[in-house]
Amino acid sequence: MNAKQAAAEKAVSYIHDGMTIGLGSGTTASFAIDAIGRRVREGLSINGVASSLRSEALASKAGIRLVPFSEVKSIDLYIDGADEVDKDFNLLKGGGGALLREKILAYNSKMFIVIIDSAKLVDTLGKFKLAVEVTPFAMELTIQNLENLGCLPNIRIENGKHYITDNGNLVIDCAFNMIKDVQKLSASIHAIPGVVENGLFANSMVGKIIVGYEDGQVREIEGRGNNFSSFRD
Numbered sequence: 237m238n239a240k241q242a243a244a245e246k247a248v249s250y251i252h253d254g255m256t257i258g259l260g261s262g263t264t265a266s267f268a269i270d271a272i273g274r275r276v277r278e279g280l281s282i283n284g285v286a287s288s289l290r291s292e293a294l295a296s297k298a299g300i301r302l303v304p305f306s307e308v309k310s311i312d313l314y315i316d317g318a319d320e321v322d323k324d325f326n327l328l329k330g331g332g333g334a335l336l337r338e339k340i341l342a343y344n345s346k347m348f349i350v351i352i353d354s355a356k357l358v359d360t361l362g363k364f365k366l367a368v369e370v371t372p373f374a375m376e377l378t379i380q381n382l383e384n385l386g387c388l389p390n391i392r393i394e395n396g397k398h399y400i401t402d403n404g405n406l407v408i409d410c411a412f413n414m415i416k417d418v419q420k421l422s423a424s425i426h427a428i429p430g431v432v433e434n435g436l437f438a439n440s441m442v443g444k445i446i447v448g449y450e451d452g453q454v455r456e457i458e459g460r461g462n463n464f465s466s467f468r469d
């Protein structure tokens with residue numbers, strides 16, 4: 237078992253019958269979806285809400301019953317990866333381009349468990365480019381405003397074309413190199429008209445971080461947004 241899978245399997249052990257589970261996106265979250273699928277085939281009864289069309293396809297193939305966002309009343313547990321986790325447990329996400337739906341799930345879940353391998357732990361966020369989802373309309377002005385915040389912006393390209401998110405928008409990858417004040421930068425990006433969402437997730441959203449290691453061991457770290465006791469009830 238590799239590090240990502242070890243973290244994913246541990247997170248999935250917190251799932252119980254009757255829960256509604258937010259399904260993340262990316263390679264680590266895919267291990268969680270596989271593990272949930274396995275438990276469903278063994279009799280676990282849950283509903284899933286997918287953070288991307290890719291995860292939706294994986295989940296339905298794995299036999300997980302899915303509910304659309306429009307029908308979700310509350311989400312018990314959201315399990316997803318991250319590109320970077322800083323020492324205060326703020327996250328940088330969006331490497332897979334699913335940041336908008338991911339942030340909606342993180343914000344609306346009773347409990348958010350972040351699953352990572354140890355390479356994702358950093359002192360300060362920003363080495364990994366920050367994904368910002370923007371409307372295609374007036375993107376030139378939006379990009380200029382992002383650049384004014386001190387980043388080097390690049391329109392994400394996939395297969396030689398602009399990458400289009402599941403919501404029909406573009407992703408601008410912003411090289412900040414070092415993000416000193418996560419909350420301040422996130423607020424400044426949000427203030428730009430044309431920005432839909434950015435990949436900075438405040439530590440207040442994070443309930444637990446599970447770090448996986450190559451030998452299959454895991455370390456569980458309680459996050460600032462930990463409401464584990466209410467989540468268990």
Ligand code: A5P
Pocket residue numbers: 260261262263264265316317318319329330331332333334335338
């Ligand atoms: C998807 O949009 C991202 O937020 C992922 O959670 C993040 O990129 C981590 O992906 P991996 O698990 O593939 O490293």
